Amino acid sequence: MDKKTKVIVCVAAAHILLSMMAMIIHSRKRKRNARRTGITYAPMHERDRTRIEYLNTKIWRDDTCINMIRMKRACFFHLTKHFRERGLLQDTIHMCVEQQVAMFLNTVGHNLRNRLIGTNFGRSGETVSRCFNKVLRAIGELRGELIRPPSLDTPTKIAGNYRWDPYFKDCIGAIDGTHVRATVPRDMEHAFRGRKSYATQNVMAAVDFDLRFTYVLAGWEGTAHDANVLRDALERVDGLRVPQGNSFTYLLVNDNVYGIMTIIYIYILYYHCILGKFYLVDAGYGAKPGFLPPFRGVRYHLNEWGNNPVQNEKELFNLRHSSLRVTVERAFGSLKRRFKILDDASPFFPFPTQVDIVVACCIIHNWVIQDGSDEFIIQDSNWPSNSHATSLVGQASEHAAMVALRQGIADQMWTDHQNYNGN
Structure with a gap:
């Protein structure tokens, strides 16, 4: 092979190498751009609306609220309000405190698995598990407030009842x-x-x-x-x-x-x-x-x-x-x-x-x-x-x-x- 032929081969090889490198760089750039365009919250607005609608259909009537989360609607909203006021739970971008507490109460009220709770509320199993532990810790913070020593006064049930008063007045x-x-x-x-x-x-x-x-x-x-x-x-x-x-x-x-x-x-x-x-x-x-x-x-x-x-x-x-x-x-x-x-x-x-x-x-x-x-x-x-x-x-x-x-x-x-x- 003469010198001219060698030059032509080297130029052709360099051209091919440069073309391959350009293709790789372009491919990576396209993938990067595709990932960036995929991270968007616009399509999730409809999903969030669906989740809220599902929750509202379950908790805005006392009968369905009791069946699902084992307490009346007013009691449930008082509880979630208390969590907010105490700073124990906060709303996130895609989940309000009511949803977090409702998933917890639905789990313990019916002994349901995370997979079923996730299906009902439109959440992943990891999200359900994380929210469950978060609400469990928040409820534990209320122990000193709600589990208190009894009053030292004679109980109303005993006072004035001939069967127990004065024998059990203390x-x-x-x-x-x-x-x-x-x-x-x-x-x-x-x-x-x-x-x-x-x-x-x-x-x-x-x-x-x-x-x-x-x-x-x-x-x-x-x-x-x-x-x-x-x-x-x-x-x-x-x-x-x-x-x-x-x-x-x-x-x-x-x-x-x-x-x-x-x-x-x-x-x-x-x-x-x-x-x-x-x-x-x-x-x-x-x-x-x-x-x-x-x-x-x-x-x-x-x-x-x-x-x-x-x-x-x-x-x-x-x-x-x-x-x-x-x-x-x-x-x-x-x-x-x-x-x-x-x-x-x-x-x-x-x-x-x-x-x-x-x-x-x-x-x-x-x-x-x-x-x-x-x-x-x-x-x-x-x-x-x-x-x-x-x-x-x-x-x-x-x-x-x-x-x-x-x-x-x-x-x-x-x-x-x-x-x-x-x-």
Whole structure:
């Protein structure tokens, strides 16, 4: 090959190389321009309008609002307004606070999966998950505001009612535990599978007589005994607190002096209310300062009048104790009726999130209660009274002061009952 031919070949090769480079650069530029023109919000206005229309059709009528998000329209808007005013949730470019809260309530109200929520609201699964956690944290910030210690005044339900006043005038609520379905790693299931055939978490709560949760402790294993859960609640820095009286009475009763002196101590305990306030609890918690259980081993399903009437002071005490303590069972029943995530199939969230969901549901329950009752609140007249037995397994130890107080109340209650029948 001569020199001229070599020059021609080199020029041709350079031309081809330059042409290929130009084509590559042009192709990349076209792709870059295509991506830039694709990032536009104009087509999303119609989608946002569709999403708002879907939400409006569900929440602007009380019946569809209750069916979808488990609360009335006014209560829902008051809640979203509160989130805005507190700065806990904010509107975004394509999602308002109402949509965020509605997706959360729809999830916990019906135990729906993110995929279904995303389909209904026109959102991706990632958006649904992110909004769920954001709303869950916002609700958790309301815990100190909505789950508050009970009033120390005599409850309205007790005051003036001959069955409970004055015997329980220092009672500030009732405490019980309930089991909520849980999903945990397989190697931990044995600790969470107690009385149920499936894994559960043991949730202890205190409720006042207006069905408001005043304390909630969630996250214990399903096999945990109620007395252990209560002990943990009392030992926590921000745990359960019960206003008590002075130590003079405890000193007297703990001397274990019997006979005529015991009657004097009961008189001091009951008529002067030195022990202070107390909660009604199941027998499994045991009698201790601030916690008053029924008598153990005493029959239940009794009637104060008519068929199968009470025969002694212990049966009468247990009957009235049960009819008053049923408030906490009504609260749990109402909670699980409203939020199916607590009672349906096993949840699909990590266990720490499951614990937070239980507390969040109690907070929302309290919000609904303060905004007025609805169909999910079980009325007292519709709840079967005396429907629970007195457990005799794994009983906690009992404190002499509360045992004496219980006996004193039962004796006075029986005396008044007989005097009324005699007249």
